[in-house]
Amino acid sequence: MKARVQIMLKDGVLDPQGEAVRHALGTLGFSGVEGVRQGKVIELDLAPGTTEVTVRDMCEKLLANTVIESYRVEMLG
Template sequence: MKARVHVMLKNGVLDPQGEAVKHALGTLGFEGVDGVRQGKIIELDLADGTSEATVTEMCEKLLANTVIESYQIEIAL
């Protein structure tokens, strides 16, 4: 079983990496990019029967800083 966790900064939290990517795209001649938000994807290989609640607990305790980040979990059997 696999789980994919998408972690992004919450709206309103400054994203300096996103701003750097936006600036670099403009420098390379790409126009029309009004904003960039950068996040991370964490893929987990899980034992069969591992619950989504367990993955949520992993996110709350380690994988995401829930003060400034939000996360979304996808489970694939």
């Protein structure tokens, strides 16, 4: 069983990496990019029977900084 966790900075939190990517894209001639938000994806290989609730608990305790980040869990079967 696998789970995919997508983690992004919450709206209103400064994203310096995203801004650096936006600037670099402009420098390369991609002028249509007005904003970039950068996040991370974590894929977990789980033991059979591991629930989404357990994965959310992992996010709350370790994987995401819930003060500044939001996360989304996708159970892949």
